[in-house]
Amino acid sequence: MRVRFAPSPTGSLHIGGVRTALFNWLCARHYGGQFILRIEDTDEKRFVPGAADDISISLRWVGIDWDEGPDVGGPYGPYVQSERFELGIYRPFVEQLLEAGLAYMSFTTEEELAQMRAAAEAAGIKSFRFRGPERDWPLAQQQEMAASGKPFTVRLKTPLEGETRFRDLIRGGDEIVVQNDQLQDIVLIKSSGMPVYHFAHLVDDHLMKITHVMRGEEWVPSTPYHVLLYDYFGWQRPIFAHLPAILRHDGKGKLSKRKDDVATHRFRERGYLPETMLNYLALQGWSYDGVTEIMSRDELIERFTLDRIQPSPARWNPEKLRDMNGIYIRKRTAVEVAELVLPFMQRAGLIGDPASDAERAYLLRLIPLIHERLEELQEAPDLLRFFYRDVTPGETYNPADLIPKKHDAAQTIAMLRAAHEALSRQADWTPPALEVTLRGLCEQLAVKPGPLFGAIRIAVTGRSVAPPLFDTLAGVGRERSLARIKAAIAALEQMA
């Protein structure tokens, strides 16, 4: 089995593209075959410099590697279409078709074509199918016209009647059947001489001995042209497997570059783990047994089979992705999470770049407090901010929030004063020791832990939601904790 992923470098790699690459890669690894990366840059107008690198980087990030490709080479190179074009690889195949009368030079310009379409529409013609007049010219006449310097494209000569049928591994029942009168003479070679996708990918797939073409379902409608071409050349058709689309979260259309945040590097930037992406993406159109969802790279390779790919579209589910990322973050060790979180802390300006040993040590100490609360790594700076920055009543938080439910300012002041006094005498500033002290204080004051701990939590962290109190106090440190409680008391007194 030889499969490939053939993206075009028109921008950063779409997450749906990674899914397509993943399914191909998983097949190659599961069934034992080669996975090839080929860059299809035949669109000079939409080419984006650096996009090819983004594709490689994104694929490698999730753990997809290739046996043949632009940077690693291989027996059927080069693996970039513009380079293949320079080498004249497509030329003889165009000639072959032209000479066999299965394609023709078309001198109709884009402008003329646009006019014809507009005229057809105005005339109420339901659907316009273009076939150039030159399709019936002898080749010599076409060549003569071309020799006169008139620009031309090469078009596929599609049959006017009959039907074209092909099989798809995951959809269409037995066969997908298209009436040939629904086709039109598509462009194979642009007037610039550059081949178009339909032609280039097919020649390359043949030359590279691709056995299975796995691509997005948006290609189903153009597959008739492809099988026609295979038949015209007398080449064996590959096995087609059109992957289900990934729909937007609201179900309104496909996931799109313009409307959705789908660039692969964006997920990395938000703090998604590569193993999360690999696992989640594998489940976009494929399932193992309907019960098992969390699977490692190796398990995915072992379990992935073609017959379990869905024909119906998947829908992008950010909540599920988040949940899964939380699961994978929890699977990592504190040391790993600290390493993962570090760049986010640096970007937030909470830790220097480069980080000092002390900063690294402090971060590692704090990680256990947020580890199981983290779903996206980018949330870390916010969760840890009060360990690094001052907490000031009136600025960081509203002093009125210090007052627990069913309590008043005076009671809160009394509680915080007692807490401050008790903690002032506290020499052993470790979580267990702090717990003994503060629980003792609850009994002494005859209050429940909720209100007391809540007030201290807000005083020290500036927020009502934070990691467990004793660990938090230990993490913030004795002096800063006491100062923050004192400031809270002062703020409350000022209110009264």
Next chain:
RNA sequence: GCCCCCAUCGUCUAGUGGCCUAGGACAUCACCCUUUCAAGGUGGAGAUCGCGGGUUCGAAUCCCGCUGGGGGCACCA
């Protein structure tokens, strides 16, 4: 408009003629744990399997029609 594809809880999905009074996950709700939030545990609600016809002793599973959704109709891929 024309052509193609698809159709099970809100969402993803299991299910390939009888094991289905339809299973799992996310989300949601309640309870337990508990100093808040999470995590974890338990439980609940949630799908007459889009609708209508067939085939069959028997259909979510097979066939047809309809409806709905998606995709494609470029010198873009």
